[in-house]
Amino acid sequence: MKARLRRIGSWIADRAGLEPIFRFLKEYKVPPELGRTKKGWFWVLGQALVFVFLAQVVTGTGLAMKYIPSPVHAWDSLQFLNNEVMWGGFVRALHYFGASAMVVLVFAHMARIVITGSYKFPRELNWITGVVLLFLVLAMAFTGQLLRWDHHGVATVDVAASILGRFPLVGPWLMEIVLSGQTVGGATLSRFFALHVIVFPLLIVAMIGVHLYLALANGVSEPPKAGRPVDPATYRSWYERHKEEGNTRFFPDVAWREVAFALLVYAVIFGLAFFLGPKGPGAPPDPTFTEQVPRPDWYFLWLYTLIWYKPAALDAVVLVWFPLLVFPALMLLPLLFGTGERAPSRRPWAVVAVGGAFVIWATLTAFGLRPHWIPNFDTDPVPAAMLAGAPPEVHAGAAVFYERGCQYCHVAYDRGGDYGPDLNQSVARLSREEMTVRIMMGIGNMPAYAHILSASEVDNVLAYIYWAAERRARPAEERDAPGASDAAEREAAEPGREGPP
Structure with missing residues (x-):
């Protein structure tokens, strides 16, 4: 049986022209530290993100077969999925926790890259495509909220549109593009559905392809070492010698770690989906219903809290200039700091920046889980x-x-x-x-x-x-x-x- 399957696999690989690709991956060499030391475990986050995205495509395709992107039927179709379709609620839960895993992994991957200086020469384009992927993942997560068509999802889009409306010159135009009109309605839901299931997934596939190609072309970055700065004049030749001397191949020396970690992530997603179930939908959207406080999904709670905590005088800074400057600032990082030391011990600012950003995010998220700036409609009378x-x-x-x-x-x-x-x-x-x-x-x-x-x-x-x-x-x-x-x-x-x- 095994021999027969091997022959079938060889036939498909030969006819599809996959043999050169398999041979390349089998012979592709990586820095020896990735396969021989525990440091290699910090290099598995990117591939885990790809594995989770593939799972999202599978679960999302299943959900799209039952979901009806109409204001009249969207909420009911999710209730039908939760309560009537076999494993429907479980698949919804897998999709929600898969989205959460993608957000966690993309930020963790970028944090590792900043701390280890992996964005430096010759991998500047790797970083830039990664930044684009970051915003595409966040866009996928954001558009998915509205598809639940509940009080929280509609209110979140309303808030986001009002923020876009503050942008100078193009604000009203951007707001109308997002809403497909002046308010959230059926056209908004249709547009978000198309973006969520067609446009953004295709863009993510394209950017993942470019990102992986650049990773193979420029080589996987080696763990940094103090006193070994990046010099564009000598780095490429040193890197090739380092790989040849180490003689560590991606498959199977490194690939097994990436598969093992991806399976662990899958196990966590399955466990959360099984024990916690799907997210919503909450109460249907109703502008007259005031006893339910709208809030975004957990990965946007930090921004939700920031909007509430900011002083009124800082409206323009927080709502306009901060979003406008984050993207170009991230893009410029490898262009401004593309050479020199990579070791965290020689770049304490990188560790402080990542650690500080995490503390701020965690603090704002914690406050957003139980915001004190809104009435607590869930409080019970004194017994x-x-x-x-x-x-x-x-x-x-x-x-x-x-x-x-x-x-x-x-x-x-x-x-x-x-x-x-x-x-x-x-x-x-x-x-x-x-x-x-x-x-x-x-x-x-x-x-x-x-x-x-x-x-x-x-x-x-x-x-x-x-x-x-x-x-x-x-x-x-x-x-x-x-x-x-x-x-x-x-x-x-x-x-x-x-x-x-």
Whole structure:
């Protein structure tokens, strides 16, 4: 059987003219460090990205057979895939986590290249094509969000279009190109579907082809060594001698590592897809639905957070000049720093730049996972058991506090949103009269409740706030003990008191 398969493979290779390619790959030599030292494991990220992209093509093709790119049917077709099609939800999950893996791998690959100086002579074009691939991968991830046709996807595209609209001269034109009109609609969905399943995949295939050709033509970069700078006058001849002396071939000395790592990545994607399931779709897009905060997929959360955190005076810098300058800055990197030392120990700025970028990205992403600048509509009311022994007005105040939406923005008794100040701290610095004025008149982004709450409801809310502050100030064992509410809590709720003792 094995001999027969070998004959069939040889026949196909001969008729298709693949023998010269196989021979070239079999005889292709690489720096010996990649096959003989553990450093070679840092050189497997690029090929893993190719393997994941191939998997994305397979899963994406399967999804495209059932997906309907229409505002009327897109959301329902994904629900049908999730719940009715055999393995449909699993394939969707594979596609989502595959997209996440592509984003992680492309950034990790570029970080490795910056740290090891692999963008230097003669591999400047390798880096430039890699930058193009980076933006194509991000474009694929971005367009895929809208295809879910849910509240989050539509809002993300709205925000992105508004950012593009700020660009000087061409802003309105770019905005109309992205939206296929003035607002997100059926034409936008059709355009994003075409970009996601046809245009961007073909461009990625083309750029991967060019990138791999350049990698073979210029040779795979060797691990850097301090005191061995890149000199264009001598580097090529030294590199060829280094490869010949090492006599390490890509296949099988290095290829097995790349296949092993790709299989590991596949295993992680399969595991995440199996245990976590598909992403969405969330609630259908509805501009009147305000109790769901739109947010992009995790790989764009850093930008989402940056947009919210930036001072108003820096709007132009963050939304216009930062995006405009990132692409040319990356493109110019090998042209400005294409020679000299490659070792990280001789280029600490590279390590600091990559490490600093990662810390900033991780911090912004972490804040974006639970943004405090938006109301927390998922907060739950205080259970009755936690109010055991409290006066009736405290029970009534807790109910009003939740039902009127106060708890969406404020914390009282360890639960609530972060959009407004923690009321346990407010009662320590404001008198009861000042608290009453702020509730009735509003302040900043807080609306006035004078025409929303009755006088008795305001008194009950204040009774609950002061009771919660006094209760929270106690040690945890006293606070959580059964029957812990006592006369002190009743005193804290009395109208005449200005705050907890």
